[in-house]
Structures are given as C-alpha cells and as structure tokens.
Amino acid sequence: MIVREGDDVALHCAASGIPLPTVLWRREDSEFFKVNKQSSKPTVHLSQKMAGAYIGETVLLKCMIEANPSPVVFWTHVVNNKLYNGSKYEMNLKSTEYKHTASLRVKNVTRKDIGSYYCYAENSLGTARDDVTVYSKYEDNPRHIQFLIDLKGNFYEPKIKGNLKVNIKSAV
Numbered sequence: 001m002i003v004r005e006g007d008d009v010a011l012h013c014a015a016s017g018i019p020l021p022t023v024l025w026r027r028e029d030s031e032f033f034k035v036n037k038q039s040s041k042p043t044v045h046l047s048q049k050m051a052g053a054y055i056g057e058t059v060l061l062k063c064m065i066e067a068n069p070s071p072v073v074f075w076t077h078v079v080n081n082k083l084y085n086g087s088k089y090e091m092n093l094k095s096t097e098y099k100h101t102a103s104l105r106v107k108n109v110t111r112k113d114i115g116s117y118y119c120y121a122e123n124s125l126g127t128a129r130d131d132v133t134v135y136s137k138y139e140d141n142p143r144h145i146q147f148l149i150d151l152k153g154n155f156y157e158p159k160i161k162g163n164l165k166v167n168i169k170s171a172v
Contacts, residue, residue, distance in 0.1 A: 010124050012039070040098065041126030042067035044119055052137040053109040061104045061132055063119035068098040071121035075104045078115050106134070 003009045015021045045064045053059035065071060073093050075083045083089045083104070090105040106113050114136055120129045
C-alpha cells in the first residue's frame, strides 16, 4: 500500500485463535511497533424491541453501540426515511472510548409515528443496524357515540301495607 506522507491510512487485520494471537505491525524500513487500540466494526443493540407511546406524548429510544473507530450514527423510520434533528425529532450521541449510546426522542407522537425505527452505525470497518417498533398504547377517543338502547327510565311506585318504614333508592 502506498500512502502520501501526512495522509491518514487504515490498516485492517483480523486475527483469532487459541491462544489469542498477538499482532505486531512494522514498516519495511523500521522495527516492530505496538498498536494500543483495537478496531472493530460496529455492533448495534436496542434494549427494547417494542416501545409503547401515547398519542400526543414523547417516546425515547436508546441504541447501544460498540465500535472503534467511532461510528457515524443515524436513525430511520420505516427503513429508508432518514431522520434529522428538529422540532419533531431530537437525536443525541454519547461516547466513552469504544462504547456509544445513541438516543432518539420522538415528540408529540401521532399515528404516522407508529412503526419501525432503525438505528444505524457505520465506520471504516462496516455497518450495523437494529430496530425497535413503536406502537400506540391506546386508540384515540371515540369521535361518534351512538347508544343502541333506550336510556329512558321506568318509575315504580311501591305499595306497602303495614307500619314498616322502607327507604328505596334507585340508580341508572
């Protein structure tokens, strides 16, 4: 591989075995040197596979990612509809070394927001994704109510013989 001086270069080496091998790198004209960082393609995991949301409320989705170098993270709704920060969606990414947490906040949930959301992470070694389904916790309030029975009450006048006091209550 030929690279101009001052340019970045990515070298990939995947090694496995028992015992775990040690990988050493060296340039043709120099001694061995040790690389202190491990690189890995992204792995993505959403802790929830289903997330309930009330219509009109906000739902928060979290995506756990492991990747080195740090990934580019983005969210989509129904596979190809890429989401952007704005009044409807709020996306954040917090990173500590090779562990990353991406969050998506969907504000003022409507029926259009129900469905699958995908968290994507990609770096120079690959791409990964996972999904979560957002569902409505309840349907909207009914708009037209029609009573199928007559709600008129029947009134009865009790007839009692004797001196016994009777207290009658009625409820509909």
